[in-house]
Amino acid sequence: MMYNNSGNQWMLMGNSEAAVPVVWSRQEDKVFEKALVDFSDQMDENRWHNIADRLPGKTPDDVRAHYEALLHDLHEIDSGRVELPSYFDDSESFEWNQAEQRRPGQISFGSGGHRTKNEVERKKGTPWTEEEHRLFLVGLNRYGKGDWRSISRNVVVTRTPTQVASHAQKYYLRQTAVKKERKRSSIHDITTAMDSVTVPPPVNLPDQGGFQNFNFPM
DNA sequence: AGTGGGGTTAATT
DNA sequence: AATTAACCCCACT
Structure with missing residues (x-):
């Protein structure tokens, strides 16, 4: 799997060039991921263009393809258990100016109970984006x-x-x-192996408020 | 008003 | 540092 390489992308150069495999380094992935969040507000084609601008050598199409691959992997992760591939870190402690990233955030707002209006901006929890x-x-x-x-x-x-x-x-x-x-505890929950955390949530039909749970056998 | 989702902070290991 | 629990705000119902 590994989206960074899943389904090798191929860059087809116009006429004279041979196909060149598009490869994503770890650093490029990081830039890519960060850019994804930065430009998450634009869901049109500009997005790929903007992201590609941060990645020398990558075309907007490369970026889009990379994103597709990412979504594919995520779908599998999400609809099955989270399985960790055996590849772990690779020395990627490069100099990433993480200083300019992460914002000072984290201002408390609820704790003590002293609600001063003039205090530091109580940042309410900022919802996670998709x-x-x-x-x-x-x-x-x-x-x-x-x-x-x-x-x-x-x-x-x-x-x-x-x-x-x-x-x-x-x-x-x-x-x-x-x-x-x-799963209202059923006999079918018993498995030979050590249980588990599996069973893909059959997608949700819920979301709409009411879903009936049948708590009686039929 | 009650409930629960989704966020932060405090306490514990 | 990571896990668990308490706490808070807010959107819904």
């Missing part, structure tokens, strides 16, 4: 559940490790919640 969540899944896939620090540092660069951990907590809570709802 892109950030996708990146979160990528990070999960790459570093595994628990390594929030790496995920924050290398993948979801717009969130601090604490935020990532928090997001993960809610994410898993929801996962199990949905799972439970779907």
Whole structure:
């Protein structure tokens, strides 16, 4: 899998050039992922163009193809368990000016209870964007559940490790919640292997408020 | 008004 | 540092 290489993309140069494999380095991936969030507001073609501008040697089409590949992987991650491929980190502690990324954020607002209006802007929780969540899944896939620090540092660069951990907590809570709802303990839950966390949430028909759970056999 | 989702912070290991 | 629990705001119903 690994979206960075899934389905090798080929760059077909006009007439005289031979096909050249498009390869994505780790650094390029990071730039790509960051740009994805930065330009998440534009869902048109400009997006690919803007992202490509940050990646010397990459065309907007390369970027779009890369994104497609990413979505494909995510779909698999999401609709199955999160399985960690055996490839782990690779020394990617390059000099990424993470200083200019991550914002000072994290202003408290609820804790103590002293609500001063003139205090530092109480930043209310900023909702995760879809892109950030996708990146979160990528990070999960790459570093595994628990390594929030790496995920924050290398993948979801717009969130601090604490935020990532928090997001993960809610994410898993929801996962199990949905799972439970779907399966009112049935004899079929018994499996030979050590159980599990599998069973793709049959997509949600819910979302609309009411879904009936049949709590009686039919 | 009650509930629950989704975010942050505090406490614990 | 990571996990767990408490807490808070807000959109819905």
